[in-house]
Amino acid sequence: MLDYRQIQALAAVIEEQSFERAAVKLHITQSAVSQRLKQLEERLGQALVIRSSPVRATSAGQQVLKHYRQVSLLQKELLQEIYDSDDASFTRLAIGLNADSLSTWFLPALQRLLEQEKLLLELKVDDQDQTHHLLRTGEVIGCITASPEAMQGCNCIPLGVMPYRCLVSTQYLRTYLADGVTADALRRAPAVEYNHKDALHCRYLERFYGLAPGDFPRHRVPSPEAFLDLIVRGFGGGMVPDQQSKPFLERGLVVDMAPGNYLAVPLYWHVWNLKTPLARRLTDTLLRGAEQHLEPFSAHPVLTHP
Incomplete structure (x- = not known):
């Protein structure tokens, strides 16, 4: 079994892009962060981060990070179901999308979900032809992209056309x-x-x-x-x-x-195939928003794919 305190240290280092800021986030010393990460790398037998400025994950580190985020989301929803109570903490959602979606329809589409759920958004902006790689590397749980090609372990759902x-x-x-x-x-x-x-x-x-x-x-x-x-x-x-x-x-x-x-330009929602209640609510919310703000595929016979 992997030590999830060590994986949590890896996630904090990558998210904060610094060992010092990761230590502040986890309320431990910087040397403790370094020690946990070193132990995890020794356990797996390979480097997980590139110690540059800013710190970046290696290919192996990206896979571990993807696993950690999936498990964290599943665990949070499991505890909510077991105790049948509202969790006072926030759930962080990392989503990849293009700048034009962010500046036009995306936030209005999420309005109701943000009002109903305690969510913290971590939005990663890239071109609609490029957001796929954010999902592939585990940086996000879902992405909006112009590509209709579903990745292994993910669902691809048509949204509409811009x-x-x-x-x-x-x-x-x-x-x-x-x-x-x-x-x-x-x-x-x-x-x-x-x-x-x-x-x-x-x-x-x-x-x-x-x-x-x-x-x-x-x-x-x-x-x-x-x-x-x-x-x-x-x-x-x-x-x-x-x-x-x-x-x-x-x-x-x-x-x-x-x-x-x-x-x-067609837009598709790619999301981890976790089948959690939150993932379903997020997908349903985006579909309703897309129906309101985007144009239907049927109105545009010629699409511009990557």
Whole structure:
């Protein structure tokens, strides 16, 4: 049997990204944290963390961390069922999702669950094509991703679609696209991307204008609010979901660069197959929220998968 005090020390070190902060969290000394982790590594016969700044888990450490989080969730719900009482402590939920979901529909969807349950959210944001790896490494219990491929030991549930359109300001149109939206003009027109993982603009220009990723200049702005602000100010064109763009279009701050051209990005909920009451409530809550805030798959025959 593994010593769960040792595994708890590993989890604290990875979550806090520091031995010192892990010691504060566990209310023990830093040397005690180091000793517990060393004993666990000796027990398993391999390194579990990369002692860098910040501290990172090895592949083996990620698997142990995934096991610990699953067992912790199961244990908490078991105790609640045995004693048939409300637990005064909080349950931490680590979830991976894309920035656009976080800034639009995700929190409104979770509103009722957060009101009913004592939950602490640990949200890990990455591109919708990349959140899968957070589940694979055990960093989260579930993730929202554009991939329909279910991982071993997990369920994959369709949520809905976020349509993305290329929005620009009227000033941008006058400056860069005065003679029309053509492939040649777009080669000199700056785009706005969220970060280096954001491939939506490349896919849009490739599908509708035959341009390759290196054919056009680009800004990189890792903030949904600043991303859209740069577009409004006329410095770039960017892919914005309908769930976020509506008020800006209604006020005339931006326009659709090429009406009729858009990318339909599907979203799926991937979650550990634990079958706990909390996991079911979380999934049901997200499905209800997605039905309200996202568009149905049936409305978009052509989907943009990773």
